[in-house]
Amino acid sequence: MGGGVRMGVAEAAALDDATLVARSRDGDMRAYEQLVRRYQGPMYRLALRIVGSSGDAEDAVQDVFLTAWRRLGQLHDDAAFLGWLYRTTTNQCLNVLRKRKPHADTELDEHESAEPRTRPDRAVEVSAQLDALRDALRDLTPEQRACWVLREVHGRSYDEIAETIGTTQQAVRGRLARARAQLAEVMAPWR
Amino acid sequence: MAVTSDYDLPCGRDVEQVWEVMDHLDPHTRSCPHCATVRESLLVLRAATEELAREEVEPPSDLVSRIMSAVRADVRRSVAIPLPGDGLARISARAVAAVLRYAADGVDGVRARGCRVVEAAESTGADPVIEVDLSIAISAGVTAEVYEEVRRRVLAAASARVGVRLARLDLVVSDVLEG
CATH class of the missing domain: 1.10.1740.10 (RNA polymerase sigma factor, region 2, helix turn helix motif)
Structure with missing residues (x-):
């Protein structure tokens, strides 16, 4: 960490x-x-x-x-x-x-970055992909998002995530699968 | 480890199956155009995820001191609680905790474990208010009504036996007793 x-x-x-x-x-x-x-x-x-x-x-x-x-x-x-x-x-x-x-548009400010506007093309693309990923994460259900972030970003075990969310490992895998499929769809324009 | 999903491909596979063979393609994935398309999206997703994980957004610089101020305030409030009246008489939080544990023990199938009593922020000498974290062990098979009963008895004991108002009771089951 x-x-x-x-x-x-x-x-x-x-x-x-x-x-x-x-x-x-x-x-x-x-x-x-x-x-x-x-x-x-x-x-x-x-x-x-x-x-x-x-x-x-x-x-x-x-x-x-x-x-x-x-x-x-x-x-x-x-x-x-x-x-x-x-x-x-x-x-x-x-x-x-x-x-x-529900659906209240709380101001979400995670990606208000103070980065300069002029960046090399590759960096621009990476930044656009990150923005798209963040937007797509908001469209997941809170539980899906929590499962995905814990597993894919923080590397926690299925077992621990299941215990955290109060569900089974199988249900966690199901939520992850749906989250991943939904996120992959959003990333399609960059492939 | 197949998980059924709503994201089935025309070839019969789903997104998760493509994900599972990302780094060691099987013959089907190598030749299937549907799987190839999905695989490319997943590769972009994986790269973006790595970027996201690398991002080191730092918490505000005063977060540690804010947390520690809250902890210190909590410690002060957990030593002694004012008794109703002129605010001069106080009772130790441990003594209040003992009374509340005893009240919880009165419920069948319940054993009070830890009980932590702090004075609530809104408490005054004229109107003392406490907040309580109570952990209990329950016998296997007790029903959910038991929690309500514990809650009721603890609330009653706080007002009747100590004379303070209980604003928040955080009840946690920390153990299940077998047999």
């Missing part, structure tokens, strides 16, 4: 998750802050990809880390902290989307 690795210099002797979780459970807020620094990046990106707006993503991540702090006592396996974060973040995002009015 990029977010953690780049902290490396400041935390030369970075402690492993299980150690930090155990210390946090005893009320060590500095240990918990290290966990927050380590995983806020990937959780923020996951949330942004699922909910589509940076404001909602920030709120979701803040809620997730506060909830995680409160529930450290319920985590049976200290080393499982990251998987637990993925589950909590995904569910928090799905709840945010459920609370949104």
Whole structure:
């Protein structure tokens, strides 16, 4: 996970998750802050990809880390902290989307990039493909999008995704298949 | 691992089957024009997905401090809760938690595990309000009505036995007891 690795210099002797979780459970807020620094990046990106707006993503991540702090006592396996974060973040995002009015056009700002307009052709094409992919992701159902993002972008296991969404591995594969087919259709103009 | 989809191709295969042989084409895919078209779209999708995964959108620089402020505030609010009255008398959150755990234990097939009590943001000395995270273990086979019963008893215990209002009860089943 990029977010953690780049902290490396400041935390030369970075402690492993299980150690930090155990210390946090005893009320060590500095240990918990290290966990927050380590995983806020990937959780923020996951949330942004699922909910589509940076404001909602920030709120979701803040809620997730506060909830995680409160529930450290319920985590049976200290080393499982990251998987637990993925589950909590995904569910928090799905709840945010459920609370949104159906089809309400919430402002989605994920791809307001400040990149300059003049770019080499290849870069323009890549950027156009990315934009098309982001647009197509919005047209998936929230659960399909969550399944696809967790699997294809964050590399989580089918098992873990099934547990997160509260369904079977088979159902996850089905949602992924539909998502992939729908996305591939949108990418067809670039083939 | 075939998953039936609505994206069937005229050749009888579906998109997922093409995806599964992306990197080791079978004889059919090598010669089928329908599969070839889909395969090219999937290759574009795969490349775009890699770009998306490479993107390192960073959270706002103050997100860590916002999270930690919320955690610190939560810790302060979890030490002691004001009792109704002039706001000078306080009761430890642990003592309140013990009362609430006991109330949950009164429901058949339920064992309270962790109970975390914090003072709610809207709480005042005149009107103390708490928020509670309660995890319970349940016996295998208990019905959903049990949760409502736990909720009812915990709410009642907060107001009748402690004298505080319970604004939020987050109930989590953390374990199922077999037998």
